[in-house]
Amino acid sequence: MTATADITPIPLTLADRDAAAAFGDAFERTGFAVVTDHGVDGALVARVQAAAAAFFALPEATKRRYLVGQGGARGYTPFGIETAKDADRPDLKEFWHTGRDLPAGHPAAVAMPPNVWPAEIADFEPAVRTLFSALDGAGARVLRAIALHLGLAANYFVEPVRDGNGVLRLLHYPPLAPGVAGERAAAHEDINVITLLFGAEEAGLQLRDRAGQWRDIAVPDGALVCNIGDMLQRLTNHRLPSTTHRVINPAPERAGRARYSMPFFLHFAPDFVIRTLPGCIDKARPDRYPEAISADAYLQQRLREIGLLGDG
Known part of the structure; x- marks a missing residue:
């Protein structure tokens, strides 16, 4: 039997310094936190879950009308397209992406x-x-706590994410046929800054601990799962780890049930330059990333690795 990860639920209503201590400890130990009192209306979450289920129940030809050919950045991505980095087969899922609305003529519209x-x-x-x-608002509050934990000004992340390339993904893992090859989501790390996830109450989400053991993530009803992404890991020189995680296939008696989840991938603005924070560099922890990179260049590189962008 797989053990459960030691993640104590953290109320987002904690005072700044208390939240910084709680999130900092959780993230440095596991790269994950379970967030309660997050302020997102449960009725709204249920509305989106119902809308997502209705969309994914549409005929395949109808869903494919919303396959818009932008590297999966918007609209529909069909089953069997996204492949975890270094995996030998695609994940057993389909999904929908919604991003940030920008005013006409905004310089970030190209990305x-x-x-x-x-x-x-x-x-x-x-x-x-x-x-x-x-x-987006809940993520900003988590980033405020992270900034304080890192010894930065509380508003450090406000400008870097103000026009961030965030994406809300509506995920559908269909029922599994007997003997199907592959996993619902193979082992991977997230590309972005932080991820906020609804829908993890359904079993299957696991993280890999520092000893290399897979551990279940237990989530109270209505709570958010939050994890560090590769962009923030890079910015903090791995002080905050982007922990490998996956969604395993269910037990045979539950294989006929679909699984839905809703991760929100919070990103930096496309032109933000990811340069290692000086406070995360010392003799014991030399800079792993002496060359800076823009958030958009990093994102494009990673999207190619997971099969959502071609090489051309």
Whole structure:
């Protein structure tokens, strides 16, 4: 039997310094935190779950009308496309991406295309837009705690993520046929700054601890799972680890059930330069990344690695 990871739920309502200590400890130990009192309305989450389930139940031909050819950045990505870095087969999932809305003429529009919306599901657009905004706000509060933990000004991350290339992903893992090859989501690390996830109450999400053992992540109903992404790991010189995680296939008696989840991938603005924080470099921890890179260049590099962008 797989052990459960030691992650104590953390209320996001804690005072600044208390939150910084709680999140800092959790992230430095495991790269993950379970967040309660996050301020995101449970009824809104249920609305989005219902809209997502309705969309994924549409005929394949209808869903493919929203396959817009932007490296998966917006709209629909069909089953069997995304492949974890270094995995030998694609994940057993399909998904929808919604990003940040930008005003006309915004300089970041070249890296952040406009959203598309399924006309077949009336509540899809209003519900998803509202959840995107709510998770963006919750993410900003987590980043405030992280900044204080790192000894930075509380508002350090405000400008870097103000026009960030964040994405809300609606994930559908269909029921599994007997003997199917592959995993719902093979072992991987997230590309972005931090990830906020609803839907992990359904069993399957695991992290790999520092001893290399896989551990289940136990999540109270309605809580958010938050984890560090590769961009923040790079910025902090691995002081905050981007922990490997996966979604395993269910036990045979539950293989006929679909699984839905909603990760929000919070990103830096495309032109933000990821340069190692000086306070995360010392003799014991030399700089792993002496060459800086823009957030957009890093993202494009990683999207190619997971099969969402071609080489051309």
